[in-house]
Amino acid sequence: MEMIADPLDGVTTFLAVAETRSFTAAAGRLSVTPTAVSKAIRLLEARHGVTLFQRTTRRVALTEAGHAVFVRLRPAAAEVSEAFAGLTSFRDRPMGTLRITAPRSTSDLFSVLVPVFRRAYPDVVLEVSLDDATIDLVAAGYDAGIRLGESVEKDMVAIRLTPEITWSVVGAPSYFAKVGRPKTPEELVHHQAIRYRFLSSQTLHRWEFKRGKREFLVDVKGGLIVNDRGLLIDFAVKGLGLAYVSDREVQSHVAVGRLEPLLRSYIPCDAGLYLYFPEHSQTQLKLRMFIDLVRKMTVQLLGVKTGYAPPVANTLTGKGKRNL
Numbered sequence: 001m002e003m004i005a006d007p008l009d010g011v012t013t014f015l016a017v018a019e020t021r022s023f024t025a026a027a028g029r030l031s032v033t034p035t036a037v038s039k040a041i042r043l044l045e046a047r048h049g050v051t052l053f054q055r056t057t058r059r060v061a062l063t064e065a066g067h068a069v070f071v072r073l074r075p076a077a078a079e080v081s082e083a084f085a086g087l088t089s090f091r092d093r094p095m096g097t098l099r100i101t102a103p104r105s106t107s108d109l110f111s112v113l114v115p116v117f118r119r120a121y122p123d124v125v126l127e128v129s130l131d132d133a134t135i136d137l138v139a140a141g142y143d144a145g146i147r148l149g150e151s152v153e154k155d156m157v158a159i160r161l162t163p164e165i166t167w168s169v170v171g172a173p174s175y176f177a178k179v180g181r182p183k184t185p186e187e188l189v190h191h192q193a194i195r196y197r198f199l200s201s202q203t204l205h206r207w208e209f210k211r212g213k214r215e216f217l218v219d220v221k222g223g224l225i226v227n228d229r230g231l232l233i234d235f236a237v238k239g240l241g242l243a244y245v246s247d248r249e250v251q252s253h254v255a256v257g258r259l260e261p262l263l264r265s266y267i268p269c270d271a272g273l274y275l276y277f278p279e280h281s282q283t284q285l286k287l288r289m290f291i292d293l294v295r296k297m298t299v300q301l302l303g304v305k306t307g308y309a310p311p312v313a314n315t316l317t318g319k320g321k322r323n324l
């Protein structure tokens with residue numbers, strides 16, 4: 001297949017000769033030899049079939065065609081130079097748009113983090129998308145994401161934000177007063193479950209348990225299915241059934257007795273939440289500032305010492321089967 005010539009090839013050399021009126025001076029400006037300059041101009045003229053310079057042993061002058069193209073190219077080249085010079089602002093201060101994806105259950109973290117970030121970096125447009133699905137950051141155009149460890153691709157840089165996440169089956173005292181408390185996972189088949197459906201995959205959240213080394217699922221039933229974590233917890237608080245949730249999601253309700261956790265010892269832990277991003281993205285100042293703030297605030301809010309660490313796989317669920 002025939003290669004298509006780069007229309008900008010030779011333009012810098014042409015401008016240097018046109019401005020200095022000398023092949024030797026242009027060569028000095030470009031740090032190349034006069035021979036290389038002469039060859040580049042000959043190739044440019046041959047490609048377009050027009051003579052751009054009149055040459056003599058004493059002087060170099062633009063032809064009428066050369067002058068016409070010089071008048072148009074010079075301001076365009078200046079704009080290109082200014083455009084690249086403008087990149088220094090991205091290097092020297094955080095700016096531009098920063099797109100973050102995270103599970104819905106992290107809304108409480110963002111409600112605290114976002115105001116602090118916006119006050120510190122007003123030139124950054126922060127776009128936060130809450131989605132429980134596993135996201136391909138690069139394909140979807142995100143700069144970084146927050147997910148459970150087992151959902152993070154191995155080629156990503158990952159920073160642990162939380163310890164291992166524990167799970168429980170929770171119910172309201174009013175529910176237990178009517179039907180009693182299940183003592184084993186198998187007894188859940190006799191209870192009303194409030195089930196959660198993932199928005200993107202449309203699959204139901206599986207109720208996963210472990211006894212000794214044996215891991216198993218319980219096929220729970222119930223008259224309610226929701227696709228919102230807040231609604232799931234709210235219905236459990238109202239006594240409409242049992243919910244399978246992470247302890248961090250319901251800690252405030254458990255603390256005041258609105259919900260009671262059960263069967264925690266039967267449920268395997270998850271690796272915890274990680275902030276992750278492609279390695280090359282760390283060069284973006286806006287992302288580095290976001291990473292620093294997230295790490296600092298995670299320590300303050302959760303008492304967790306963050307650090308770069310590989311996510312740990314969940315052998316039962318597999319990648320993306322369980323998320324917050």
